[in-house]
Amino acid sequence: MNDFLELSSDAQDLLFRQARTANSFTDEPVTDEQVAAIQDLVKFGPTAMNSQPLRIVLVRSDDARARLLKHMADGNRDKTAAAPLVAILAADTDFNEHLPTVFPHAEGAKDWFPDPVAREATARLNAGLQIGYFIMGVRAAGLAAGPMTGFDAEGIDEDLLAGTGYKTMVVVNIGHPGENAWFDRLPRLEHEQVVTAL
């Protein structure tokens, strides 16, 4: 199958084939410079109207980490407590405020989202794509990601993201994989279960 891919085998392994979701990490820190390098790469991933609604909130202080842990599902709490870096990946429902800068040729685009429900759906859809890019970016930096969706999202939004229009979608642990960092690879769906034709 690889004959059809231009991406090098090493890069395929780094991003997809060998990369794994990590459940434990070494103590080695993840620096702001590493996060900036990741973001400086993945910022180029496409979004509708170049809207870029993903916001990355790094949980750096002990206080913020303790508050976050209260909202995590039981099965995710210990690994979130121990990870070198934890980031809240959220959709900014006020993304449209930036359209005059990021989509300048569409005059008035800022006002095309008067319905808050539709605006949030647009924010979540495009931030979802960007979370996909971000996870690839973490792996591109030679780090392992441990993305999680088991948490009380409203609790995080009200406690840690109060005063913003951010809606938490994924919480991700980031670091160098520790001992027994992952389980066996789980099965993927068959091609015919995913790809069909009309």
Place this chain on the structure above:
Amino acid sequence: MNDFLELSSDAQDLLFRQARTANSFTDEPVTDEQVAAIQDLVKFGPTAMNSQPLRIVLVRSDDARARLLKHMADGNRDKTAAAPLVAILAADTDFNEHLPTVFPHAEGAKDWFPDPVAREATARLNAGLQIGYFIMGVRAAGLAAGPMTGFDAEGIDEDLLAGTGYKTMVVVNIGHPGENAWFDRLPRLEHEQVVTAL
């Protein structure tokens, strides 16, 4: 910044830095073998509970293409008519039916999603991440993607996806970029607008 990335500069360019959303394509076809190679790579991207809710519906027949075009926004219709391959990227709201196979250790997980609203939200979140992976996969194959969200999603679901639990999220044109395939790169948000710390 690149000093912090393990991914080769060539791969960074192919996937992010040089890659662009294409609005026109050459006539060169995109084969089922190419799509299979892309899917065989991106299927390894992580999803919650290994749920893999993304479904890729290739619009291969003239009849299906004509029906799809009726649901596209005016600004997306001509390029969707002309692209070598068009794919509907949809979230399968019945993804939980596959959990006994793809998440076998969690007995009864199939029945953890009785609320259709919550089930659809889970499907959309994880399929969104997978759309991000898929766009990277198209680029990994040396092809250009033209993802679009300007269409009548309910119209597509009812007309082309009737009888499935699929919900259309993105329609993507795929091919080799044609003449004047893209506009100038639009500005990205500043780092401080995206990444903050608590």
